Amino acid sequence: MTKAGMAATGAMFSPAVVKAITLNKKKKKLVLVGTGARGHGFWGKKLVDRYADYVEFAGICDINPGRVKFAKDFMGVSCPTFTSFDEMLEKTDPDLAIVCTVDSTHDEFVIKSLEYGIDVITEKPMVTDEHKCQAIIDAERKSGKKVIVGFNYRWAPYMTKIKELLVNNTIGEVTSVDFHWYLNTYHGASYFRRWHGMTKNSGSLWVHKSTHHFDLVNWWLNSEPEEVMAYGSLEYYGKNGKFRGKKCRDCDHKSECMFFYDILKDEAYTKMYVDNEKYDGYIRDNCLFREEIDIYDKMSAQVKYANNVTLNYSLTTYSPFEGWRIAFNGKDGRIEAWDDIPYYSEMEVDQAELHAAEMDQSDIEKKEHKPIIVHRIREDYERIIVASSKGGHGGGDLRMQNKIFMDPNAPDPYGHAAGTRDGAMSCLIGVAARKSIEEKKAIRIEDLSEYKPQAIKS
Numbered sequence: 317m318t319k320a321g322m323a324a325t326g327a328m329f330s331p332a333v334v335k336a337i338t339l340n341k342k343k344k345k346l347v348l349v350g351t352g353a354r355g356h357g358f359w360g361k362k363l364v365d366r367y368a369d370y371v372e373f374a375g376i377c378d379i380n381p382g383r384v385k386f387a388k389d390f391m392g393v394s395c396p397t398f399t400s401f402d403e404m405l406e407k408t409d410p411d412l413a414i415v416c417t418v419d420s421t422h423d424e425f426v427i428k429s430l431e432y433g434i435d436v437i438t439e440k441p442m443v444t445d446e447h448k449c450q451a452i453i454d455a456e457r458k459s460g461k462k463v464i465v466g467f468n469y470r471w472a473p474y475m476t477k478i479k480e481l482l483v484n485n486t487i488g489e490v491t492s493v494d495f496h497w498y499l500n501t502y503h504g505a506s507y508f509r510r511w512h513g514m515t516k517n518s519g520s521l522w523v524h525k526s527t528h529h530f531d532l533v534n535w536w537l538n539s540e541p542e543e544v545m546a547y548g549s550l551e552y553y554g555k556n557g558k559f560r561g562k563k564c565r566d567c568d569h570k571s572e573c574m575f576f577y578d579i580l581k582d583e584a585y586t587k588m589y590v591d592n593e594k595y596d597g598y599i600r601d602n603c604l605f606r607e608e609i610d611i612y613d614k615m616s617a618q619v620k621y622a623n624n625v626t627l628n629y630s631l632t633t634y635s636p637f638e639g640w641r642i643a644f645n646g647k648d649g650r651i652e653a654w655d656d657i658p659y660y661s662e663m664e665v666d667q668a669e670l671h672a673a674e675m676d677q678s679d680i681e682k683k684e685h686k687p688i689i690v691h692r693i694r695e696d697y698e699r700i701i702v703a704s705s706k707g708g709h710g711g712g713d714l715r716m717q718n719k720i721f722m723d724p725n726a727p728d729p730y731g732h733a734a735g736t737r738d739g740a741m742s743c744l745i746g747v748a749a750r751k752s753i754e755e756k757k758a759i760r761i762e763d764l765s766e767y768k769p770q771a772i773k774s
């Protein structure tokens with residue numbers, strides 16, 4: 317039954333029941349599918365703790381009955397749990413669905429929610445291939461409902477400052493971008509332990525991880541990608557290991573493997589994953605040298621935008637540190653920004669700047685102060701200090717959820733809120749990069765869906 321069908325049956329209730337329903341309706345009724353790490357925490361407990369005046373959970377669902385039970389306890393909610401999304405929609409009559417499952421399944425739940433007649437929030441990446449992308453575009457149009465894509469990084473103050481500098485034309489017309497992202501041998505390696513290691517689940521890191529980065533560039537440039545040429549290989553993890561075992565816990569190579577990970581020392585992960593392996597065989601401490609791994613661990617792409625900007629992008633998954641750096645080259649100068657590059661630490665704020673930034677009380681989260689360099693041609697460079705937030709994706713998580721749940725109609729001057737078109741354009745760069753490697757040629761974005769890239773995004 318659809319949401320409209322549910323409303324029709326509501327007409328049969330007694331006045332007292334209708335009144336109770338109406339009162340209850342003041343809070344949005346949420347359903348969540350996918351109660352793993354991101355689901356039960358960020359889209360679960362955080363909403364219970366922060367937005368209880370605005371939303372309430374009507375149901376939570378996971379294919380794994382043990383994990384959904386774990387999530388219910390962790391979130392401290394009394395709503396029913398489900399292992400079938402369809403049954404959850406039927407029984408709970410929600411207003412909004414949140415999708416936080418394995419990447420390759422997002423389209424199924426997004427489309428079912430739209431067809432049921434409700435808006436839906438999906439975690440990134442919106443989709444893992446171009447066919448699923450077009451199916452969501454079609455379903456959204458048909459339903460008249462809305463897809464919200466959880467692009468949290470956009471909302472971080474540091475990322476927003478870069479946007480502001482570009483919107484204000486600080487370095488004139490931007491002509492090219494250098495963007496390099498480094499994952500270390502903890503975070504980077506973690507993708508190879510799990511479902512992410514297979515393209516059929518994650519679309520590869522070109523989609524799973526880089527969707528964040530491509531979305532940022534699309535948003536910063538306010539333009540859309542036209543063509544992608546890429547290279548990539550698997551040279552470190554997967555088949556490249558000198559030895560391999562079934563899973564870390566009972567591996568014969570514990571003492572010689574620098575990636576040995578004792579999941580049993582992590583109580584939360586043991587409860588969430590290990591204790592529930594019996595239901596679905598999801599092994600969280602899998603060997604990252606498994607032969608079945610087919611994603612790339614070294615990725616490099618050139619993207620030409622419809623406004624003629626060229627992006628040089630790379631993603632490394634076995635860096636000694638975790639961080640990123642970007643440079644925008646414009647006709648009047650250059651902007652440089654970065655995060656967590658250890659060798660740049662001496663460039664970070666002096667004490668006077670630190671004090672000034674600390675006087676800025678606009679943000680009650682735990683602050684850090686990060687520089688952005690603006691270097692105009694034939695001028696000295698300027699260091700702009702941004703009062704940023706530690707954790708929660710640089711403060712992006714909190715700001716995105718405030719907008720979605722507390723004040724959806726709040727002004728959005730920098731266009732932070734992301735929808736289907738944004739979700740599509742970022743995923744399609746990754747899909748095109750994959751195809752470019754396979755087919756050894758440049759791939760045009762316009763060939764992947766009905767969306768024609770716009771030089772200036774409308």
Ligand SMILES: NC(=O)c1ccc[n+]([C@@H]2O[C@H](COP(=O)([O-])OP(=O)(O)OC[C@H]3O[C@@H](n4cnc5c(N)ncnc54)[C@H](O)[C@@H]3O)[C@@H](O)[C@H]2O)c1
Nearest residue numbers: 350351352353354355378379380416417418419439440441
């Ligand atoms: N925006 C961010 O910064 C961010 C951070 C982390 C994860 N994520 C996204 O969140 C999603 C979940 O990631 P995670 O780290 O929580 O993974 P996870 O493996 O911990 O959780 C995934 C959950 O989905 C469930 N699931 C899988 N298929 C299902 C199905 N068909 N029906 C119902 N449940 C199903 C699994 O049982 C599991 O509990 C991913 O799409 C990931 O890209 C986003």
